[in-house]
Structures are given as structure tokens and as C-alpha cells.
Amino acid sequence: xxxxxxxxxxxxxxxxxxxxxxxxxxxxxxxxxxxxxxxxxxxxxxxxxxxxxxxxxxxxxxxxxxxxxxxxxxxxxxxxxxxxxxxxxxxxxxxxxxxxxxxxxxxxxxxxxxxxxxxxxxxxxxxxxxxxxxxxxxxxxxxxxxxxxxxxxxxxxxxxxxxxxxxxxxxxxxxxxxxxxxxxxxxxxxxxxxxxxxxxxxxxxxxxxxxxxxxxxxxxxxxxxxxxxxxxxxxxxxxxxxxxxxxxxxxxxxxxxxxxxxxxxxxxxxxxxxx
Amino acid sequence: xxxxxxxxxxxxxxxxxxxxxxxxxxxxxxxxxxxxxxxxxxxxxxxxxxxxxxxxxxxxxxxxxxxxxxxxxxxxxxxxxxxxxxxxxxxxxxxxxxxxxxxxxxxxxxxxxxxxxxxxxxxxxxxxxxxxxxxxxxxxxxxxxxxxxxxxxxxxxxxxxxxxxxxxxxxxxxxxxxxxxxxxxxxxxxxxxxxxxxxxxxxxxxxxxxxxxxxxxxxxxxxxxxxxxxxxxxxxxxxxxxxxxxxxxxxxxxxxxxxxxxxxxxxxxxxxxxxxxxxxxxxxxxxxxxxxxxxxxxxxxxxxxxxxxxxxxxxxxxxxxxxxxxxxxxxxxxxxxxxxxxxxxxxxxxxx
Amino acid sequence: xxxxxxxxxxxxxxxxxxxxxxxxxxxxxxxxxxxxxxxxxxxxxxxxxxxxxxxxxxxxxxxxxxxxxxxxxxxxxxxxxxxxxxxxxxxxxxxxxxxxxxxxxxxxxxxxxxxxxxxxxxxxxxxxxxxxxxxxxxxxxxxxxxxxxxxxxxxxxxxxxxxxxxxxxxxxxxxxxxxxxxxxxxxxxxxxxxxxxxxxxxxxxxxxxxxxxxxxxxxxxxxxxxxxxxxxxxxxxxxxxxxxxxxxxxxxxxxxxxxxxxxxxxxxxxxxxxxxxxxxxxxxxxxxxxxxxxxxxx
Ligand SMILES: Nc1ncnc2c1ncn2[C@@H]1O[C@H](COP(=O)(O)OP(=O)(O)O)[C@@H](O)[C@H]1O
Ligand SMILES: [Mg+2]
Numbered sequence: 001x002x003x004x005x006x007x008x009x010x011x012x013x014x015x016x017x018x019x020x021x022x023x024x025x026x027x028x029x030x031x032x033x034x035x036x037x038x039x040x041x042x043x044x045x046x047x048x049x050x051x052x053x054x055x056x057x058x059x060x061x062x063x064x065x066x067x068x069x070x071x072x073x074x075x076x077x078x079x080x081x082x083x084x085x086x087x088x089x090x091x092x093x094x095x096x097x098x099x100x101x102x103x104x105x106x107x108x109x110x111x112x113x114x115x116x117x118x119x120x121x122x123x124x125x126x127x128x129x130x131x132x133x134x135x136x137x138x139x140x141x142x143x144x145x146x147x148x149x150x151x152x153x154x155x156x157x158x159x160x161x162x163x164x165x166x167x168x169x170x171x172x173x174x175x176x177x178x179x180x181x182x183x184x185x186x187x188x189x190x191x192x193x194x195x196x197x198x199x200x201x202x203x204x205x206x207x208x209x210x211x212x213x214x215x216x217x218x219x220x221x222x223x224x225x226x227x228x229x230x231x232x233x234x235x236x237x238x239x240x241x242x243x244x245x246x247x248x249x250x251x252x253x254x255x256x257x258x259x260x261x262x263x264x265x266x267x268x269x270x271x272x273x274x275x
Numbered sequence: 276x277x278x279x280x281x282x283x284x285x286x287x288x289x290x291x292x293x294x295x296x297x298x299x300x301x302x303x304x305x306x307x308x309x310x311x312x313x314x315x316x317x318x319x320x321x322x323x324x325x326x327x328x329x330x331x332x333x334x335x336x337x338x339x340x341x342x343x344x345x346x347x348x349x350x351x352x353x354x355x356x357x358x359x360x361x362x363x364x365x366x367x368x369x370x371x372x373x374x375x376x377x378x379x380x381x382x383x384x385x386x387x388x389x390x391x392x393x394x395x396x397x398x399x400x401x402x403x404x405x406x407x408x409x410x411x412x413x414x415x416x417x418x419x420x421x422x423x424x425x426x427x428x429x430x431x432x433x434x435x436x437x438x439x440x441x442x443x444x445x446x447x448x449x450x451x452x453x454x455x456x457x458x459x460x461x462x463x464x465x466x467x468x469x470x471x472x473x474x475x476x477x478x479x480x481x482x483x484x485x486x487x488x489x490x491x492x493x494x495x496x497x498x499x500x501x502x503x504x505x506x507x508x509x510x511x512x513x514x515x516x517x518x519x520x521x522x523x524x525x526x527x528x529x530x531x532x533x534x535x536x537x538x539x540x541x542x543x544x545x546x547x548x549x550x551x552x553x554x555x556x557x558x559x560x561x562x563x564x565x566x567x568x569x570x571x572x573x574x575x576x577x578x579x580x581x582x583x584x585x586x587x588x589x590x591x592x593x594x595x596x597x598x599x600x601x602x603x604x605x606x607x608x609x610x611x612x613x614x615x616x617x618x619x620x621x622x623x624x625x626x627x
Numbered sequence: 628x629x630x631x632x633x634x635x636x637x638x639x640x641x642x643x644x645x646x647x648x649x650x651x652x653x654x655x656x657x658x659x660x661x662x663x664x665x666x667x668x669x670x671x672x673x674x675x676x677x678x679x680x681x682x683x684x685x686x687x688x689x690x691x692x693x694x695x696x697x698x699x700x701x702x703x704x705x706x707x708x709x710x711x712x713x714x715x716x717x718x719x720x721x722x723x724x725x726x727x728x729x730x731x732x733x734x735x736x737x738x739x740x741x742x743x744x745x746x747x748x749x750x751x752x753x754x755x756x757x758x759x760x761x762x763x764x765x766x767x768x769x770x771x772x773x774x775x776x777x778x779x780x781x782x783x784x785x786x787x788x789x790x791x792x793x794x795x796x797x798x799x800x801x802x803x804x805x806x807x808x809x810x811x812x813x814x815x816x817x818x819x820x821x822x823x824x825x826x827x828x829x830x831x832x833x834x835x836x837x838x839x840x841x842x843x844x845x846x847x848x849x850x851x852x853x854x855x856x857x858x859x860x861x862x863x864x865x866x867x868x869x870x871x872x873x874x875x876x877x878x879x880x881x882x883x884x885x886x887x888x889x890x891x892x893x894x895x896x897x898x899x900x901x902x903x904x905x906x907x908x909x910x911x912x913x914x915x916x917x918x919x920x921x922x923x924x925x
Contacts, residue, residue, distance in 0.1 A: 015734060022730045022742075025723060029749050029804065032760030035770060039763065047763045049773040089659055092652035100649045108653065111660050117855070117910060118664075119862020121879045122899045125886055126667025129674060129896075149663040152656060181648070203751070210753025213865055229755045233869060237759055245756045256751035260744045331824055351827040352836075358828045364821035368843050377839070378829030429829060 033249055040242040047237055058243035067228060068244050075209050075225040078140060082147035083204035086155045087197060089148070094159035095189070099168070115153045123150070124217035131218060142218035147211055151204035158203070158263060162196045199262035202255045210252065278343025280355065280432040281307030281465035283328060288337030290323055297323040298334070299489035305482075307432075310459050310466040314476040315486030316512065321469040322361070324486070325435050328467065329358045342432060352381075357426035361437040363418050365410045371421050372397070372406035378429035396424040399458070416447045423455075427462070436468040440475065452478050473513045477501065485509045507625055510555040517561070517596050518625075519554040523547065527619065529554070533592030536570040541619035546626070553625040558585070560621035561598035564605055569616030572596055574607045588615055668903075675896035682890055692897035702881060702898065709878040712792070712867075713860035716799040717853050720807040723800070724852070728811035729841075733820075743812060750805035758869045761798050765789040765870070790872025798866040803859055807852035814848025815841070850916035858906050878902060 039047040043055040062068050096102060097109070115123060127146050131138050137145070170188050190197075212226035219227055225248065232241050283305040290298040297320040305311050313321045326332040327339055330351035339347050346354050357378065365374050372393050379389045397403050400420040405413060413421065419439065426434055439455070440448045456479055459466050470476055476483050477497045484494040485508070493505040504510035507518055519538075521529040525548055527540050538554070546552060562569075563586050572588030575595070584606065586598045596615050607613040675692055678685045696702055731742045749757070764770045765788040772784035788794060818841055826836040864879040871877070876884070878898065885895030910917070 018726065018730045018734055022727050025727045025804070026745065028801070029746065032757055032764065032801070033749065033752070035763050036756065036760045048766075048768050049770055049777070089656045093656035096649045096652035100645060100652075102649060102653070108657060111657060111665070114660065115664050117858055117906065118668075119858070119864075119879065119902060119906065121862055121864045121882060122671070122903060123664075123667070125882070125895065125899060126671050127663075128886070129670040129892075130663070130667045145663055149660065152659065156656065206751045210751070210756070212753065212755050226753050226755045229753075229759060230865075230869075233755065233759055233762070237763060241759065245759065249752050249756060252752050253748050256748050257744050260747055261740070329828055331828075350832075351824070352830045352832050356828070358825070360821050360825055362819070362821055364819065364825040366822055366825070366840060377826070377831075381826075381830040381835065425825075425829070 033253075036242050036249060037246045039239055040246040042239070045239065047239060047242065058239040059247075062240040062243040065240060067223065068225075068240065071223045071225040071228040072244065072248075074140070074223060078143050078147065078224065079205050079209035081144045082151055082208040083201050085144070085148040086152040086204045086208075087201045089152045090155035090159050090200065091193075091197065094156050094163055097156075097160050098163035098166070099171075112153055112156045115150050116157075120150075120211075120213045124214040127214060127218050138218060138220040139222040142220075143215050143222060143224065146214045146218055147208035150211065150214065151207050155200045155204050158200050159193075159196060162193065162263070166192070195262045199259040202259035203263075206252050206255050206259075209248075279307035280342040281309075282340075282342055283433060283465060283467070284338075284340040284343075285324075285327070286338040286340065288324075288327055288334040288339060290320075290327065290332060290334050296320075296489045298327065300337075301489075301491050302337075303484060303491060303494055305465060305467065307465055308463045310456075310468070310479060310481045311484060312468045312470055312476040312480040312482075313484045313486055314470055314473060314513070317471055319486045320489040321471075321486055322437055325358075325437055325467065325469050328354075328433065329356050329435050330354045355432040356435055357429050357431035357433075358435040359422045359426050359437065359439050361441065363422040363442075365418060365421055365425070367410050369410070370406065371402065371408050371410070371413065371417075374410065374421055375424045375428050377425060382429065392428055396428045399427075400424045415443055416451065419443060419451060420454075423458070427458070427464075431464065433465045433467060436466065438469055438471070440472075441470070448475070455479060477513070483513075485512065487512070503623060504555055504625065507553055507555075510623070510625060515558055515597065516555045517558065519556070519594070521552055521554055523550045523552065531570065531590070531592065534570065534590050534594070536590075538570065538617075538622060539619035540622060540624065542624065545624075554622045555625055556617050556622050558597045558599040561596070561615050561617045562604070563588075563598050563600060563607060564614050564616065565607065567614050567616060569614040570596065571612055572615055574609050574611050574613055577606070577609065586613075588613060671896045671899055674892055675900050677893045679891050679893055684892060689893075692893045693901075695894060696897050696901055702878075705876050705878050705881050706901075708875055709861055712795065712799070712877060713857045716796060716803060716860040717807075717856040719796070719800045720804050720856050721849060721853060724804055724807040724811055725845075725849075728808045728848075729815055731808075732812050732815040732818075743808075746808045747805045750802075754802065754865050755869075757801065758798060758866060761794065761801070761870060762789060765794050765797070789870065790874070792871065792875065795867045795871040795877075798870045799860050799863060802863075802866060803856045806859070807856050810848040810851040810855075811845065812848075814845040814851075818844045847916045847919040850913055854909055854913045854917070858909060861905065862902060 038051075040058055041054055041056065042051045043057070044052040093112070097105065102108065123146070127142065131142055170192065171184055210226055212230060215224050216227055216230065225244070229241055229245070232238060285301055285303045288298060288301050289296060299320075301324065313324060315321050323332055327334050328341070330346065330349060330353075334347065338345050341355060366377065369377070375393045375396055376389050379392060393406065397406055400423065402417065402420055402424065405417065410418070419442070423439070440451050443451060452475060468479060480497060482494060482496050483500050485492045485500060487508045493500060493509045500509060500513055504513065504516070510516040510518060520532040521538065522532060523546055524530045524537065527545070528537055529540050529552070530537050570590060572590050574586065575589050576587040578585040579602065582602055584600050584602050584604075586600060586607065588596050588598075590596060598615055674684070676688045676690070678687055678689050678691065727746065731739055731746070735742050762769070766772070767784050767786055767789065769789065771788065775781045776784065822840050822844070823836055826840045827833070831839055862879055863877070864883060867877045868880055873880070882895050882898050882902070885891045885898065
């Protein structure tokens with residue numbers, strides 16, 4: 001009996017060590033986020049300890065700052081366009097890659113995946129070189145083009161792996177019942193993959209919204225929120241920036257958690273289809 | 276009394292998962308060299324019992340003894356057992372030969388000796404020439420044999436097999452049953468196998484432990500299990516049985532509850548008149564006739580299966596009775612009344 | 628309609644129709660990536676052979692830029708420094724991430740999905756925001772220094788926290804840890820418990836079972852995570868620029884400097900091509916593991 005107890009104690013000691021270690025890693029991952037949120041609500045004009053007292057004033061100031069608000073709106077608009085374009089490009093390509101015997105499949109996958117592994121700096125510089133031939137695209141159009149290129153990559157990969165697990169018998173059953181391709185897409189594929197599509201859109205949106213470096217190279221006089229924050233980082237960080245970051249971070253966390261939840265749920269074969 | 280390495284004893288072991296007992300106060304003693312199967316429906320706790328012997332599950336209560344010594348609390352890698360896993364659990368990153376060699380390497384055996392033993396094992400299992408195959412490149416039957424070889428090669432005191440043939444098709448299963456039996460005869464190790472297939476249990480084992488809801492209902496040789504079931508559950512689960520509730524009405528006489536027919540009983544030490552008991556009668560021991568002594572029933576169904584014919588009737592109390600008859604025997608018509616009869620010796624008495 | 632042949636991956640009735648569908652589905656994405664990914668890279672490649680005269684690009688074919696890259700000891704130093712940094716960050720992410728990935732995959736029970744998502748989520752927050760947070764934490768009067776002083780662990784603020792290789796490393800590890808945990812988790816999740824049980828049953832102790840079964844079977848995840856971590860670490864620009872302080876420049880900063888401050892596009896493009904060559908060599912070398920990790924049979 002005592003041997004059992006001992007072994008149990010060893011096992012739970014092992015688990016406790018695992019839990020403690022993992023808790024430290026999670027602390028590391030969320031410490032910066034906590035700091036930003038904390039100082040967004042602290043009265044001290046220069047972020048630092050000790051805390052000076054609770055205030056929501058920085059949020060009011062941030063929302064009255066035309067540069068910050070303008071950048072926020074610009075980023076939202078551009079990220080929306082990029083995400084929509086990326087999803088629209090990715091879905092048909094992913095369907096073909098997953099369901100059709102395609103020649104040059106590896107080559108196409110490399111082409112699709114390329115922008116993910118390419119150092120972003122190099123992609124940015126490549127875009128700068130490209131824009132020499134089309135200088136009037138510099139600014140908002142260029143940012144959308146660049147972000148679409150980057151996000152279409154993994155949008156395609158996520159959808160591709162999702163569609164690989166799609167039960168092809170659904171499509172075959174529908175066709176057997178006399179549906180043509182368009183009907184099959186509308187009646188079968190779209191409803192079943194809609195959560196994945198939304199998830200991919202949300203991830204692309206979040207990523208395009210926060211992307212800094214490529215945008216910075218091709219922005220011209222356009223100011224996205226990351227660019228504005230980068231500029232402000234050159235001086236002392238204003239709590240106003242923390243306030244707006246807090247809103248963005250909480251929104252990004254919510255969106256990405258939602259999106260991941262969908263992607264992961266669907267990747268599990270036991271999950272209900274379309275849950 | 277000296278114990279041999281292959282003697283296994285479970286003493287009042289229990290295991291609960293969130294309140295529900297998976298194994299409930301089980302005691303069983305298995306002798307070295309025996310081939311024992313644990314038979315029971317899915318979820319009755321067979322795997323849990325086996326994993327207690329191998330050390331993957333610690334009993335909440337009770338003691339596990341191997342070779343007379345308590346191993347409770349010892350981790351799996353300190354026990355002289357080897358297990359054939361339900362899904363084989365062959366290492367996908369190792370070849371067939373490397374899989375078989377694994378346990379020997381863990382025992383720090385010399386390289387040349389390992390090679391010799393692995394070759395001998397491949398030979399024994401008709402796998403010669405397959406040593407360098409990857410696990411993904413062999414068939415289900417071969418995978419089963421590799422799993423067996425990997426466990427056998429370390430010469431454990433006890434070999435544990437969790438539904439060893441469950442993943443094979445019927446033909447392969449029959450063939451592997453014979454091989455397994457042959458290997459057991461040759462090696463004379465203690466084998467404990469778990470199965471939900473009663474035919475497999477009857478074919479393979481020296482003794483069968485029939486398990487139900489975490490308890491062992493009966494532990495005996497196949498003959499006894501089949502002909503002398505100790506409980507309603509055993510009678511019903513092993514083979515097919517007609518179970519009748521009856522009341523003793525006199526010496527060698529009982530009356531079926533709710534039916535009124537009287538049947539003869541044999542054997543000594545019958546309970547006194549007025550006691551309730553259950554009779555188990557195998558379908559093949561029942562004869563059907565148009566008239567005569569016996570239990571009257573309305574014929575509900577007649578099924579032909581090759582040389583025999585299954586005749587299903589319904590008694591006056593609503594209970595079904597099944598008889599198995601040679602095709603040449605009397606055949607009643609559907610919806611007609613017929614008499615189902617058996618000898619006193621064919622009715623096995625199960626006391627409540 | 629033709630019959631759908633059993634077993635083949637065919638889902639559309641006719642061969643020609645199928646090809647037209649495939650083409651229509653792939654063409655937009657492929658064209659897009661050609662124009663906005665391949666063409667820019669080709670332009671950079673071409674520019675890397677041009678020369679710069681009086682702040683004007685002059686077409687031609689000159690290997691001078693590449694010669695200059697390999698002749699410049701300062702460049703070599705930052706290339707080596709970049710490789711070292713990327714290596715250290717990769718190693719740190721592997722060591723920090725493995726136990727967490729293992730915990731999530733094997734021990735977390737029904738909290739698995741929640742914990743996995745919680746690891747990945749910070750990755751989606753804008754890099755500039757994450758870095759501004761680290762500046763608040765690591766600065767001379769930053770949160771960590773103030774906390775250490777008020778705890779009495781040190782009397783003077785540690786000056787070397789921000790604007791040092793340490794802060795760059797922290798920033799990079801922070802950025803890429805989630806990226807590393809993901810493939811590790813996927814690889815460890817695929818390891819069946821019964822394989823580990825079988826090893827223990829055959830007398831492998833916990834450590835031996837880990838070395839013989841868990842570690843080799845999680846190797847694809849380890850390699851894939853390492854490759855991505857290393858590649859991204861090598862090309863990172865924002866983190867070293869904002870946390871590193873600029874005393875020792877990493878290769879990405881040098882490239883940016885060539886382009887934007889010194890306006891020497893051909894020189895910068897040549898360095899970028901060297902960086903790309905390293906990245907693609909690494910990818911090619913690890914291709915086998917990338918394919919295993921993406922679900923193909925080994
Ligand atoms: N690790 C476990 N955690 C919780 N419940 C378990 C566990 N293992 C087994 N059980 C439960 O114990 C019972 C017996 O399981 P098992 O021994 O696997 O049955 P069998 O092998 O006879 O099908 C089942 O109800 C099962 O759900
Ligand atoms: Mg079982």
C-alpha cells in the first residue's frame with residue numbers, strides 16, 4: 001500500500017513540476033501583454049513602477065488623438081481588404097490542390113508557401129523595387145497588395161489541410177443526386193467549410209492589421225497603426241499608445257482565439273462537422 | 276509452498292475510475308505455465324485487470340503478486356511481464372528486427388546474442404526475411420506476430436495479451452489461435468489473454484475467467500464453464516442458453532415460474548420444495564415434438580443454418596425458448612403449438 | 628455523365644472539364660504570387676548585379692557587389708552574429724518549448740485545446756506592440772529593474788537589460804516560442820501512449836523510454852520548428868532594431884541600412900541574396916522532415 005502511495009506521490013510530483021514549468025512559460029508569454037494593459041490604466045505619464053493610480057484618461061486622450069484614430073481606421077480598412085482578397089484567392093486554389101490530381105503540385109505549394117519563409121525584410125525590399133515601376137501605387141494600394149501576398153500563403157495552407165480532411169463522399173453523394181459543381185459548392189462545400197473560411201479570414205485580418213515591416217517600406221505617407229507606434233517608440237512611450245494597444249491586443253486575442261478554436265476543432269476528426 | 280516465477284496472484288484488487296469500479300474486489304490465482312483467458316463483454320474491466328498485472332494501472336486496493344512476491348507499486352519496467360498490446364504498439368520508427376530487439380537492448384544484452392535471439396524469434400514466427408521491413412510495410416497478421424515476438428523474446432515469466440487477435444479477420448484469427456496455442460505448448464510460459472470472443476476463449480485456454488461489471492463470475496476450465504455455468508451471466512454469455520426461473524415442488528421436480536409446466540431435475544442436494552432456482556438448458560439439448568411430455572410453446576421462428584435448424588418458441592409466460600435440431604428431425608409449422616423437452620441431466624441448476 | 632471510378636481521387640465527371648476547373652481555381656493565386664512574390668525577388672536578383680553611380684542605378688552585369696560582400700569583415704561579423712543569434716534563439720525556444728508542448732499534448736487532458744490556443748495567441752499580436760511592452764519591462768527604469776530593486780536583489784538598475792544582445796534574444800525568443808511549440812505539439816500528439824507503454828513494458832525506464840521512443844518520434848517537429856525559428860530569427864529586423872540598441876548590427880539591419888541610408892541598392896540586394904541563399908539551403912536540407920511533419924508517411 002505504501003508503495004502505491006509513494007508512486008502516486010512521485011507521479012503527482014512529476015505532474016506538479018510540469019504544471020509549474022508550463023505556468024512559468026505562460027507567464028513569460030503573457031507578461032508583456034499584462035504590462036501594456038496595466039500601464040494603459042495607470043495615471044503615471046511615463047510608464048513605470050510604482051503605479052500612480054487607476055485612470056481611464058489615456059483611453060479618452062487616445063480617442064481624441066487624430067493621428068492615432070486615423071491610423072486605426074486606415075489599418076482596419078486595409079487589413080479588411082487584404083484579408084478578403086487573400087481568402088478569395090486561397091479558397092479556389094486550396095480546393096484544387098486538395099481534390100484534383102495536379103501536375104507540378106510541389107512546385108505550386110513552394111510558390112504558395114514562399115512568402116511565409118522569406119525574410120520579411122527581403123519581401124519589403126522586393127516590393128520597393130517593384131514599386132519603382134509603378135510609383136503611384138505607393139501607399140494604401142501597395143500595402144494591400146503586400147499584405148495579400150503574405151496572408152494568402154498561409155490562408156491557402158490552412159484551407160488546404162482542412163480540405164484534405166473533408167469527406168469527399170459528401171461531394172460525390174451530392175453529384176450523384178444530380179447537383180452540378182456550382183450547386184455542390186453552394187449547398188455542400190460552402191456550408192461545411194464556412195467556419196474554416198471565417199477563421200482564415202480572421203487570422204489574415206489580424207496578421208495584416210499588425211504587420212509592420214513590409215508596410216513600412218511601401219507606405220509612403222500612409223500611416224498604419226503599427227507605423228505610428230513604431231514612430232512613437234523612438235521617443236518615450238506614451239500611455240496613449242498603451243491605451244490603443246490594449247484595445248487592439250484584446251481584439252487580436254479574441255479574434256485569433258476564435259479563429260484558432262475553429263481551425264483546431266475542425267482538424268480533429270472526432271469533431272462534429274461544422275461545429 | 277514454493278512459488279514458481281510464472282505464478283500470478285491477485286488478492287482482493289479493486290480499481291475505481293471517478294467512483295465507478297472498473298475492477299471490483301477480484302481475487303484470482305493463476306499457476307505457472309497456464310494459459311488463462313479473461314472473457315467478458317467490452318467495458319467489463321478486462322484490460323484494467325491485465326494492466327494491473329503489467330503495472331500500468333495501480334490497484335486502489337489489494338495486492339498483485341508475481342512469483343509469490345508482491346509487485347504492487349513496482350513500475351512496469353521492473354516487472355517480469357511482457358505485454359502484447361491491443362493495437363500492437365509497434366514502434367513506427369524501428370524495423371521489425373529492431374522492434375523485437377528492443378526489450379533485449381533494454382536488458383543490456385550483448386549485441387551478437389541479441390542478433391541470434393532475434394533471428395531465432397523471426398524463425399519461430401515464420402517471419403524470416405522480414406527483419407528489415409519497416410512497420411508500415413507488413414500486413415496485419417505479420418504485425419500481430421511481430422508484437423508477439425517482441426514480447427516473447429525477453430522470456431518473461433508472464434505473457435499478457437490484450438485482445439491479441441481482435442484486429443484480424445476471421446480466417447487469420449483461426450490460424451493465429453492455433454499458432455498461439457502451439458507457441459504456448461512449446462514455451463510453457465504463463466499466458467494471460469483478454470478477449471470478448473467466447474469461442475476464442477474456449478479454444479485457447481486451460482482456464483477461463485468470465486468477467487462481468489468488474490467482477491469475476493467464474494474461473495474454471497472451458498468444459499466446466501460451458502457445461503456447469505456458475506451464474507446466469509456465464510450461462511448466457513458463454514454459448515447460448517435457455518434460462519428458466521423455476522420453483523422446486525418436490526424431489527426431482529420443479530415448476531417453471533409463470534408457466535405451470537413441470538420439469539424434472541437431477542442431482543443430489545436439491546434445495547427444499549418452495550425454493551427458487553434457475554435452470555440453464557443448451558439449445559442443442561432440447562428436442563421438439565408435436566406432442567408428448569415437456570413444455571408447450573407456440574412456434575415463432577424457424578431458421579435453417581446448414582445441417583441444423585433453430586426452432587424458436589414462446590412459452591405461455593411469454594418467455595422465448597430456442598432449440599437446435601438436426602435438419603432431419605421433426606419440423607413443426609409456424610404458429611403451431613409444439614412441445615420442447617429435455618432430460619433432467621441436461622438442465623443445469625444455477626442457484627440464485 | 629461518366630461513372631465515377633472507385634478509388635481514384637476523381638470527383639468531376641470529365642477529364643477536360645476537370646482540367647479547366649483546376650486551371651481556373653489555381654490561376655488567380657499562382658499569377659498573384661508570380662507578380663508579387665517571384666517578380667520582386669527577380670528584380671532584387673537583377674539589381675544585385677547592377678552598379679550605383681552618382682546615386683543612380685546603372686544596369687549592367689557586375690559581380691563587384693558580391694565580391695564586396697565577401698570581402699567586408701564587418702559584414703562577415705554581422706553575418707556570423709546573426710547566425711549565432713538565430714542559433715541561440717532556436718536552441719532556447721526548443722528547450723523552453725519542448726516541455727510545454729509535451730505537457731499540452733500528453734498531460735493537459737481536457738485543457739489541451741485551451742492551452743494550445745493560449746500559447747499561440749500572443750503570436751498574432753502586432754510585433755511593434757510586443758516590443759514596446761518589452762521596452763517598458765527591460766528599460767533602465769523599467770518594470771523588471773524596479774521590481775528587482777524594491778525586492779532588494781540589486782541596489783542599482785541593471786543597465787545591460789535593454790539595448791543589448793540579451794534584450795534582442797529575449798525579444799526573439801518571445802516572438803518565436805509559440806511558433807516552435809506548434810509543430811512540437813503536433814509531433815508529440817501523434818505519438819501513441821501505447822508506444823511509450825510498450826517501451827516501459829519491455830523494461831525501458833522513463834528516461835530510456837523518452838530517449839528511445841518519444842524523442843525520435845518527435846524529431847520531425849523539432850526539426851521543423853528549428854528551421855522556421857532559425858530562418859525567421861536570421862532575417863528579423865524589427866526586434867534587433869528596437870531592442871538591440873544598434874551597437875552590433877545584425878545582417879537584416881545592414882541590408883536595411885544599405886537600402887535606406889546609404890542608398891546603395893545593388894549592394895543591399897547582394898547581401899539580401901546571400902541571406903536568401905542561406906535560407907533556401909536550410910529549407911532544402913530539412914525538406915524530408917518538413918514533408919514528414921506535414922503528414923506524409925516517413
Ligand atoms: N484510464 C481510465 N480512465 C477512466 N476510466 C477508465 C480508464 N480505463 C478504463 N476506464 C473505465 O473502466 C471500465 C473498464 O475498462 P476496460 O478495462 O478497458 O474494459 P475492457 O477492456 O473490458 O473493455 C470502462 O468503463 C472504462 O470506461
Ligand atoms: Mg480492452
